[in-house]
Amino acid sequence: MKRYVIDGEFGIDELKLVESDIPQPGPGEILVKMGAASLNYRDLLMVTGNYTRNLPFPLVPLSDGAGAVVATGPGVTRWKEGDRVCGCFFQEWPAGRITSEVPKTALGGAINGVLAEYVLFREGGVVSLPEHLSFREGATLPCAGVTAWNCLHTGGLTCGDTVLVMGSGGVSLFGLQLARAAGARVIATTGSVAKEERLRELGAGEVINYKTFPDWEKQVLKLTGGTGVDIVIEVGGAGTLLQSIKACRMGGQISLIGVLTGQRGEMNPFPAVMKGVSIHGIYVGSREMFLEMNRTISFQGIRPVIDRVFPFLQAREALRHLESGAHMGKVVIDIL
Ligand SMILES: NC(=O)c1ccc[n+]([C@@H]2O[C@H](COP(=O)([O-])OP(=O)(O)OC[C@H]3O[C@@H](n4cnc5c(N)ncnc54)[C@H](OP(=O)(O)O)[C@@H]3O)[C@@H](O)[C@H]2O)c1
Numbered sequence: 527m528k529r530y531v532i533d534g535e536f537g538i539d540e541l542k543l544v545e546s547d548i549p550q551p552g553p554g555e556i557l558v559k560m561g562a563a564s565l566n567y568r569d570l571l572m573v574t575g576n577y578t579r580n581l582p583f584p585l586v587p588l589s590d591g592a593g594a595v596v597a598t599g600p601g602v603t604r605w606k607e608g609d610r611v612c613g614c615f616f617q618e619w620p621a622g623r624i625t626s627e628v629p630k631t632a633l634g635g636a637i638n639g640v641l642a643e644y645v646l647f648r649e650g651g652v653v654s655l656p657e658h659l660s661f662r663e664g665a666t667l668p669c670a671g672v673t674a675w676n677c678l679h680t681g682g683l684t685c686g687d688t689v690l691v692m693g694s695g696g697v698s699l700f701g702l703q704l705a706r707a708a709g710a711r712v713i714a715t716t717g718s719v720a721k722e723e724r725l726r727e728l729g730a731g732e733v734i735n736y737k738t739f740p741d742w743e744k745q746v747l748k749l750t751g752g753t754g755v756d757i758v759i760e761v762g763g764a765g766t767l768l769q770s771i772k773a774c775r776m777g778g779q780i781s782l783i784g785v786l787t788g789q790r791g792e793m794n795p796f797p798a799v800m801k802g803v804s805i806h807g808i809y810v811g812s813r814e815m816f817l818e819m820n821r822t823i824s825f826q827g828i829r830p831v832i833d834r835v836f837p838f839l840q841a842r843e844a845l846r847h848l849e850s851g852a853h854m855g856k857v858v859i860d861i862l
Pocket residue numbers: 565566567568669670673692693694695696697698715716717718721736761762766782783784785786787808809810811848851852853855
């Protein structure tokens with residue numbers, strides 16, 4: 527079988543396509559023939575050595591994929607050949623609070639990921655693919671979808687809340703769709719005029735261009751009658767956090783997930799104190815959250831937004847496309 531690996535050198539051009547034996551499932555494992563994988567910003571950071579350079583080489587990158595079970599190891603009772611499944615970002619976070627053991631099971635980082643024709647998962651490390659979704663669509667869910675779900679529901683989202691999503695990347699669009707499905711109003715930002723209309727079509731009540739309005743938090747306050755939003759899905763990090771605090775209502779929540787403005791920076795945290803804002807770090811989510819999200823996705827018939835699909839042999843081109851920032855929603859790689 528074919529698989530891609532990061533093997534000691536970093537950079538998109540250094541990603542290697544190699545041949546290896548199809549692995550056999552051990553006790554408690556299942557073998558999945560992958561149908562599709564999808565890219566997250568993290569994968570770009572991983573491949574370019576900007577996430578961590580301390581990786582278990584050779585490492586198969588990418589956390590998100592979907593496919594069909596082709597074999598089960600001894601003791602597996604939950605799955606059978608032919609079942610359509612999505613891998614969980616963390617192979618061992620069934621439910622409850624995150625612990626220090628959980629990150630050691632992150633696909634495409636701590637352990638091998640899904641950019642391969644066949645992948646071994648732990649029995650409790652997959653969920654069923656919602657029936658109305660294709661492998662391509664299912665492949666978009668594990669990181670971007672579950673992270674957005676966690677951001678909203680750890681934030682205590684209720685019908686009638688206002689949610690701010692930033693940009694039109696994978697997590698933000700899931701945030702938009704899932705918030706709308708829960709009866710929330712969504713304000714979206716984007717740096718692209720071309721993407722503004724599409725954000726409205728997807729359900730954003732208002733769209734603010736952060737290039738036209740560099741002080742976009744003032745626009746958010748204007749649109750909420752000076753109150754601010756209930757929940758912010760914060761993808762920018764140090765460069766945008768202060769603005770997000772200002773855009774948040776008294777006692778609101780910032781679900782802090784991203785580093786799009788860089789991994790370092792300084793800011794004055796005092797406005798968060800004065801507004802009683804909770805700043806909550808989010809690291810994807812548990813299998814239980816994945817199941818809860820899938821229930822909503824199935825019930826509401828939500829279809830993930832796919833920007834572009836690349837063939838398996840063009841995985842490097844797919845990463846370059848993500849790097850360009852031209853995408854809207856998810857970049858998918860066909861594996862079948
Ligand atoms: N903590 C976690 O568990 C977790 C999970 C998933 C992702 N993340 C992080 O969340 C961030 C987004 O990930 P992703 O995979 O959704 O990324 P992505 O699909 O690559 O989306 C990036 C988009 O964000 C927008 N953007 C770029 N710079 C921005 C800025 N300064 N302010 C507002 N928007 C900006 C752009 O959209 P426009 O062209 O519309 O402006 C860009 O296309 C990344 O930093 C990623 O590492 C964290």
